[in-house]
Amino acid sequence: MSTFSGLNTAYSGLAAARAGLDVTGQNIANATTQGYTRQRLETSAAAPVRPTLFAAGTRTGEGVLAEGVARLGDAHLEARVRITAGAAGYTAVRAQAFSALEDGLGEPGTNGVSKPLQDFWSGWQELSNHPDKDAPASTLLSTAGQLTSRIASGYRGVETQWASVRSSAAGLVVEVNDAAAQVADLNRQIRSAVASGASANELVDRRTTLAATLAGLTGATVRDNADGTADVLLAGNPLVSGTTARALQVTGPIQLDGDGTVQVEWTHRPGASAGMESGELAAAVSLLAPADAGGALAQAAAGYDDFARQLADQVNALHTGAGKGAFFAYQPERAAASLTVQPTRREDLAPGAPGAGGFDGSVAAAISRLGTGTGSPDAAWSAFVVALGSAARAELQGNALAEVSATSALQQQLGATSVSMDEEQVNLLQYQHAYQGAARVMTAVDEMLDVLINRTGIVGR
16 A cells, blocks of 8 residues: 555545544434434445556555445334324324213213103103192103203214314314425425435435324325335325325215215315225214214214104103103104103193093002113113223223324334444444544654655765
């Protein structure tokens, strides 16, 4: 190795150490930056120069080459984070909805249907004992009004929740479309950077974060391309393809009793469902489905309607049979919301059998006993509450497991890709010593050249 080539070798060491210090500083500066993936300088030994006419035999290399800055991401862990994020997002939305439904029941407690229902049966029992008195009749009518009000309130709570989830689905679609557009733009920037040989690590970090967000919202998967871009897929269909992003839209009814089915469609293919199976948006769509398609909110509303119809029909059957009109009235398609009490005074009630006299309370006694038995309204309401409570517990347990899995996946990813301050401190010392060593070699070669050039031949003068 000549003295001048020695300078070049030392200089390559200085440049590589300086680049390593820059990368280490970048890692330390972004140690707390969310979504940042640590980087590492990739180096290799320079290849030795091939023998020439004036230089033959074995020669050393030409120093060190800084080949680039590697992003220490893990594709497998990133994919696992996306998968678990989709599952966690799906179960979280459903668990929250079922919890709200269960809270809306108000059971057990004084704010539920059970309390006014028991008071309603007790009112009939009291009326059977005093069919000729105004006070028991007034109490019964008041209790009946409270019961219908509570049933209607529960049903309207489900309607309100349905509308809220519908609005949330529209908002989630806007968020998905915005994130997809950002991924497409990042793909364009990354492709340009890769083509020019520049580092695109920070851009890839931003894209990875957005891809995880899309996975949590839609259950999207990611496919990497050779040019540095990445496609985002929904059920195999591209949401983002290279630098092109497609948009979604929510279609269908905007209220619970509307016609049709709520679904998420492609804007460029109206009527074609996006086919999402996980993520927050898929959960919202599943909650908004019709009752016969498993929609939890529609099923809850149907549960209120079925209970209201059963209560009204059983009471009306005995009340109208006693020669009076129906005690309850309702619209068949909206029984819970429209359930009303027809009688307004004692004379409108039928406590006894026709012609049995004003002191007969047999009909009122029979109605008071409707609350017992397997086919009673009480049994129907209890079964509805138990079924909803069981479903809510199952959703909460599923969400707890999904959250554990998502947290575990995220922790594994962070453990593999996040910045370790201890490791960076070691790297910092390593590159500092490498820089000092290369500088010392350069100084030694410089002194050698000074002696050869300026002092050769003057010894003894």
